Amino acid sequence: MTTPFSTLIRTASHEQHTEAETSGFMTDLLGGRLGVDAYTRYTEQLWFVYRALEDGAGALRPDPVAGPFVQPELFRTEALERDLAHLRGADWRAGVSALPATRAYAARIAECARDWPGGYVAHHYTRYLGDLSGGQIIRDRAERAWGFARKGDGVRFYVFDAIPNPAAFKRAYRELLDAVAADELEKRRIVDECKRAFDFNGAMFRELSGEFSLSA
Numbered sequence: 001m002t003t004p005f006s007t008l009i010r011t012a013s014h015e016q017h018t019e020a021e022t023s024g025f026m027t028d029l030l031g032g033r034l035g036v037d038a039y040t041r042y043t044e045q046l047w048f049v050y051r052a053l054e055d056g057a058g059a060l061r062p063d064p065v066a067g068p069f070v071q072p073e074l075f076r077t078e079a080l081e082r083d084l085a086h087l088r089g090a091d092w093r094a095g096v097s098a099l100p101a102t103r104a105y106a107a108r109i110a111e112c113a114r115d116w117p118g119g120y121v122a123h124h125y126t127r128y129l130g131d132l133s134g135g136q137i138i139r140d141r142a143e144r145a146w147g148f149a150r151k152g153d154g155v156r157f158y159v160f161d162a163i164p165n166p167a168a169f170k171r172a173y174r175e176l177l178d179a180v181a182a183d184e185l186e187k188r189r190i191v192d193e194c195k196r197a198f199d200f201n202g203a204m205f206r207e208l209s210g211e212f213s214l215s216a
């Protein structure tokens with residue numbers, strides 16, 4: 001019996017997921033050791049990442065591999081823009097900048113969106129399924145640490161208004177993964193790209209840590 005692709009991709013990235021969860025930046029941020037400025041800087045980086053994911057999405061709609069994953073109820077750019085307006089003020093666009101790791105990450109997503117639908121699926125999975133899962137823990141901590149209104153401005157990125165039942169949505173998403181129109185070799189390449197996506201996130205966290213290092 002062959003392993004379902006959703007299991008394969010989850011298992012293959014499990015170790016890197018633990019690394020991401022326990023990375024210095026995440027644990028410092030969620031442990032209340034960093035200020036709202038670090039949370040804001042992280043949110044800015046996400047804006048660059050999701051713009052790359054979502055700017056390229058429309059053109060992929062008819063694609064047999066990536067098309068089924070393009071679901072507007074997941075889109076995060078607008079929520080991020082509301083959060084950034086709250087965190088940085090109305091003229092937030094003038095002050096945001098992508099870290100080098102973020103630039104490389106967004107460029108790779110854009111490249112996949114343009115040239116390789118399977119690669120786009122890897123990046124889609126790594127971000128959106130994570131946001132629907134651990135993202136909810138991050139939201140809860142951020143609301144408590146910095147006093148954002150529950151599911152309000154500042155944490156809208158983590159609120160999927162159009163997905164009332166995240167568990168059911170994730171089940172359906174895994175079915176899409178299991179049915180992905182790719183042969184075994186292509187599936188292996190998608191898994192490798194997923195690992196690369198985790199690496200990009202790790203690099204972004206390291207650079208964020210560098211900007212907000214805690215003095216001993």
Ligand code: HEM
Nearest residue numbers: 010017020021026125126127129130133134135137198201
């Ligand atoms: C402190 C940070 C994080 C926490 C607390 C966290 C927590 C979780 C939890 C509890 C799940 C399990 C959900 C389930 O079984 O349905 C999950 C799944 C997932 N997370 Fe995270 N996570 C974090 C960071 C990240 C990061 C940085 C990424 C990648 C960018 C990520 C990507 C994923 C993915 C892709 C899944 C879905 C796995 C699957 O079921 O296929 N997570 N996360």
